[in-house]
Amino acid sequence: MIRIKQLTKTYGAKRALDGLDLTLGAGVTGLLGPNGAGKTTLLRCLATTLAPDGGAVDAFGLDPADREQRTTLRRRLGYLPQNPGAYPHFTAFDLVDYVAILKELTDREHRHAEVRRVLAEVGLTDQAATKVRRLSGGMRQRLALAQALLGEPDLLILDEPTVGLDPEQRMVFRALVSRLGESRTVVLSTHQTEDVAALCERVVVMRDGRAVFDGTPGELAAVAxxxxxxxxxxxxxxxxxxxxxxxxxxxxxxxxxxxxxxxxGVEDGYLMLLGEAA
Structure with a gap:
């Protein structure tokens, strides 16, 4: 269980998170909202790459504000940022292997088996020896997802994960994420309402740093x-x-x-809920 209490974050005069309260459990939760609603800021706080100005996050009984507990939490999460970086001269295998080392997978045989597993999960086994710079945009996105899946994290944080994926790849992604959500907490931010309708049992709509809706996709559609x-x-x-x-x-x-x-549909409810802000 992840509890977010009165979370605030300000950038200059802009308040990205404004006393946000949210509780997340097992399953797939989708975050919707217009640009600037605070979705990415929230995910960065959950991923411990950004410290909030106020409030608290309790993830699996761990406090990210405490250095030792933050390290423990990082061992239990996987994070796909909105703009994942990559070393262009690494092969796909070497890049994921490097990230696996950073995630403290120190046994070489076990680590390489884990790298092969996550590459297979995202359909990149045949591209393992290909340099990152030669991969298409969709392949690079899947490679970033593979890194997030290392170690089978209890908390999976995905920021715009389907960007650059073609329809077939998106279908495979949905099947993978829905399976992962059966036993762990998955939080994904997206502008694709069809992804929310297809795989999220819960959807949170954000506006101006607050949650203005929290329910099922069916309940969001019913707004319209x-x-x-x-x-x-x-x-x-x-x-x-x-x-x-x-x-x-x-x-x-x-x-x-x-x-x-x-x-x-979900998109209709979202548009009616947010009006001009959408």
Whole structure:
């Protein structure tokens, strides 16, 4: 169990986290929110790469503010940052092996077996001997995910993990994360509402450093109940609409003339919840 209590973080005049309270348990929790909502700042605090200005984090009974407990916690977490760095002249295997050494996997035989395992998990076994600079953007993203999976962490923190992945790779990622969420805590930040709908049993929507929604994807979709419409002509009084693939217009909010109601999705609920901020 991870408990976040009155967490605050300020950058100059900008308050990225504003007294955030949140409790996270086993399973996959998705973080949604507009740019600047505080999602990445929260994940960096959970990953112990950033110290909050106030409040507290209790992760598995460990306090990251204490140096020794922070080290213990780092042994139990895996972190995929939003912009993962990589040494371009390393091979994929060597890079993950280097990170495994940093994670204190000191037995060479065991460490190499673990490196091969996580490369296989993300579908990069055939690219193990390829230099990082020769990998595609999607492959580099999967390589960063492999590093986060080293040591089978109890807490997996993923910031925009599906960036650069094609549809097939995204499907494999969803299967992997949903399996991991059966026995550990997974927190992922994303702008992809379809990822949240597909694999998160819980979703937290953030705005201005606070949680403005905490529930299931179905409950988030229900925020837009009775507010989603399909019409043959574009609405004259709404700016929140788009033309669908079948040529009809999907509108959020008040019904246009001669419009038919339709079932809302997670994206509809998110847009209705945040309004212009979304």
């Amino acid at each position: 109940d009775g507010r989603v419409w399909l019409s043959d002509t574009p609405p004259a009084t709404s700016e929140l609409f788009w033309r669908t693939a079948d040529g009809r217009y999907r509108t959020l909010g008040a019904p246009p003339p001669s419009a038919d109601p339709t079932a809302p």
